[in-house]
Amino acid sequence: MAGSSDVIVVGGGLVGSAVAYGLAREGATVTILDEGDVAFRASRGNFGLVWVQGKGDGMPDYASWTRRSKDLYQGFADGMLEHNGRDIELKQEGGLELCLGEDAYRENEDEIRRMHNQPGVGENDRRMIDADEVRKIMPLVGPEVTGASFSPHDGHVNPLYLLHSLHAAARQLGVRYVSGAKTLSIARDGDGFRAETEAGEFRAGKLVIAAGIANKWLAPMVGLDIPVNPNRGHILITERMQPVMPMLLVNARQTADGTINFGNSHEDAGYDTSINPAKLGEIARNVVRYFPILKNVRVVRTWSALRVMAPDGFPIYRESETAPGAFSISCHSGVTLAAAHALDLAPTILNGGFNDRFAAFSPERFNVSPAA
Amino acid sequence: MFRRLPDPRARAVHFTFDGEALTANSGDSVAAALLGAGIEHSRTTPKSGTARAPYCMMGVCFECLIEIDGVANRQGCLVEVRDGMAVRRQQGAPGLPEDLADEGGQ
Numbered sequence: 001m002a003g004s005s006d007v008i009v010v011g012g013g014l015v016g017s018a019v020a021y022g023l024a025r026e027g028a029t030v031t032i033l034d035e036g037d038v039a040f041r042a043s044r045g046n047f048g049l050v051w052v053q054g055k056g057d058g059m060p061d062y063a064s065w066t067r068r069s070k071d072l073y074q075g076f077a078d079g080m081l082e083h084n085g086r087d088i089e090l091k092q093e094g095g096l097e098l099c100l101g102e103d104a105y106r107e108n109e110d111e112i113r114r115m116h117n118q119p120g121v122g123e124n125d126r127r128m129i130d131a132d133e134v135r136k137i138m139p140l141v142g143p144e145v146t147g148a149s150f151s152p153h154d155g156h157v158n159p160l161y162l163l164h165s166l167h168a169a170a171r172q173l174g175v176r177y178v179s180g181a182k183t184l185s186i187a188r189d190g191d192g193f194r195a196e197t198e199a200g201e202f203r204a205g206k207l208v209i210a211a212g213i214a215n216k217w218l219a220p221m222v223g224l225d226i227p228v229n230p231n232r233g234h235i236l237i238t239e240r241m242q243p244v245m246p247m248l249l250v251n252a253r254q255t256a257d258g259t260i261n262f263g264n265s266h267e268d269a270g271y272d273t274s275i276n277p278a279k280l281g282e283i284a285r286n287v288v289r290y291f292p293i294l295k296n297v298r299v300v301r302t303w304s305a306l307r308v309m310a311p312d313g314f315p316i317y318r319e320s321e322t323a324p325g326a327f328s329i330s331c332h333s334g335v336t337l338a339a340a341h342a343l344d345l346a347p348t349i350l351n352g353g354f355n356d357r358f359a360a361f362s363p364e365r366f367n368v369s370p371a372a
Numbered sequence: 373m374f375r376r377l378p379d380p381r382a383r384a385v386h387f388t389f390d391g392e393a394l395t396a397n398s399g400d401s402v403a404a405a406l407l408g409a410g411i412e413h414s415r416t417t418p419k420s421g422t423a424r425a426p427y428c429m430m431g432v433c434f435e436c437l438i439e440i441d442g443v444a445n446r447q448g449c450l451v452e453v454r455d456g457m458a459v460r461r462q463q464g465a466p467g468l469p470e471d472l473a474d475e476g477g478q
Binding site: 239242257 | 418419434445464465466467468
């Protein structure tokens with residue numbers, strides 16, 4: 001047996017490492033079993049938004065959970081620094097969803113109205129601003145922009161620094177990280193669990209599956225059905241420039257280094273992470289409508305990655321009822337929710353009452369027949 | 373720092389660097405032309421502001437980013453030097469070219 005700890009976390013991406021870091025902060029001994037660099041790694045391909053507006057339309061608990069993570073983020077970032085983490089370039093200065101044309105403006109306006117009517121979300125200060133106000137904030141937007149929805153809560157980080165920081169802080173708190181440890185099977189073992197991996201066998205009292213799309217295959221081993229699927233997005237990175245974007249957009253952000261990253265595409269491409277040039281062209285043509293100055297700017301890098309998507313787009317959190325002590329954690333917002341995963345979800349794993357606390361995020365919501 | 377090998381086929385190419393008239397050989401990349409003319413640094417970095425010069429000379433390292441004929445962030449090692457070219461040292465991250473800023477600001 002290669003080792004024993006209080007908790008095994010299967011998956012070393014943003015979700016798994018945030019949970020592992022949070023568990024270690026509470027004093028648990030933790031082993032992260034990570035597949036390694038051959039994994040799909042949404043954590044290395046994502047956009048880096050800590051995004052609040054529009055999240056949870058149709059699920060108030062997701063809206064308030066997202067808001068909670070946003071509120072925890074600065075303290076979360078500072079906490080990692082105290083444990084040998086690094087600066088993650090967190091900026092929470094608000095964000096815009098620019099609208100092209102009148103229909104898009106009305107759609108955003110309607111979404112705000114719907115979300116205002118949802119119970120329990122708390123203060124909702126996202127608001128529509130007109131084209132003149134947008135141009136005061138972002139003078140360089142294109143002539144088609146009719147307005148925007150603005151939320152003071154939106155922000156961003158450098159997502160690679162976040163992943164690095166979580167790993168560094170987790171390590172400083174004693175978390176054991178094992179790479180090349182693709183998990184092949186999970187089984188009950190006495191009071192706890194045993195994971196067989198390509199790097200040997202590991203044992204722990206509790207086990208958290210946070211393996212992105214692979215939760216689909218791993219969670220059934222502890223009696224959970226987690227219907228996540230890949231959803232491909234592309235990101236394009238420009239050459240470095242002086243600051244030209246005074247505010248974050250949902251589909252474009254200028255990094256601390258001066259590059260502009262843009263994207264926000266959704267494709268069903270199975271497990272294919274190759275680049276689709278037609279999609280890149282579509283993204284680029286689209287972003288130029290929002291921000292015409294990008295027309296003659298050079299794109300220096302591009303990649304695609306797979307989001308981990310539930311059928312309704314919301315997180316799925318559940319402790320197994322047939323194998324208590326085993327948890328499945330899935331979401332596509334590993335950056336936005338990192339603070340809540342570390343500082344709220346992880347302690348709940350240790351303290352109990354998980355399924356009561358996260359009842360809204362149960363996979364049982366997918367079992368309701370449409371006719372019922 | 374560098375000395376040229378004799379090349380009987382080369383002809384002189386005249387270009388400017390920050391307004392100063394320089395001579396290169398035909399077929400030189402802009403990066404090679406600058407190194408051949410004894411230019412010790414061709415840009416400063418956006419982050420730390422420290423000096424950089426061409427390094428890999430094959431399009432990989434991006435150390436040779438430079439302004440050529442008013443366009444910033446060009447890879448000097450991938451552009452052939454031409455008569456009359458106006459090359460400028462790049463200071464940090466470039467801003468938007470003025471015509472672009474005007475276009476977007478309408």
